[in-house]
């Protein structure tokens with residue numbers, strides 16, 4: 674009988690770099706991929722935290738940047754073969770829990786206005802639109818800035 678591996682979410686480190694870069698290549702078009710150096714900084718930075726969801730393999734990551742009052746959700750990506758199974762939810766819930774323990778008051782993020790999957794996930798977790806920045810990702814590619822208070826119910 675084949676054992677079914679259980680998904681767990683916890684800290685990621687520099688040892689996860691290659692697996693994260695694999696997700697990055699699978700999850701984003703080339704023009705939007707973060708470089709090895711960007712991920713190295715994210716994994717090593719003192720004010721940054723990366724959480725990974727894994728079973729036998731790394732299936733998704735979320736990268737968070739903490740200031741005294743605000744936490745920026747810098748990145749979230751799930752293995753394209755494993756989407757719509759709750760991994761994004763699990764990562765976001767863990768990120769919000771971590772933010773609550775760090776005492777920040779708000780989580781904010783930028784997302785492309787045409788990224789329906791990510792916007793639906795964020796809205797399901799109580800994020801609301803704060804502003805739209807025109808051409809943020811290049812000509813004709815706008816960003817929506819979204820935010821929500823930290824603490825209280827994670828899920829709306």
Ligand SMILES: CC(C)(COP(=O)(O)OP(=O)(O)OC[C@H]1O[C@@H](n2cnc3c(N)ncnc32)[C@H](O)[C@@H]1OP(=O)(O)O)[C@@H](O)C(=O)NCCC(=O)NCCS
Nearest residue numbers: 700748749750751756757758759760761762790791793794
């Ligand atoms: C956004 C992303 C992280 C969601 O991960 P996921 O594991 O598939 O998400 P979940 O299975 O936890 O979905 C949670 C909810 O989000 C919404 N959602 C997720 N994918 C969706 C899609 N393709 N279309 C519509 N809603 C979607 C739904 O409300 C879903 O709940 P449901 O399945 O009960 O309907 C994933 O699509 C991804 O990696 N996208 C590419 C990277 C990216 O664009 N990241 C965001 C910018 S940094």
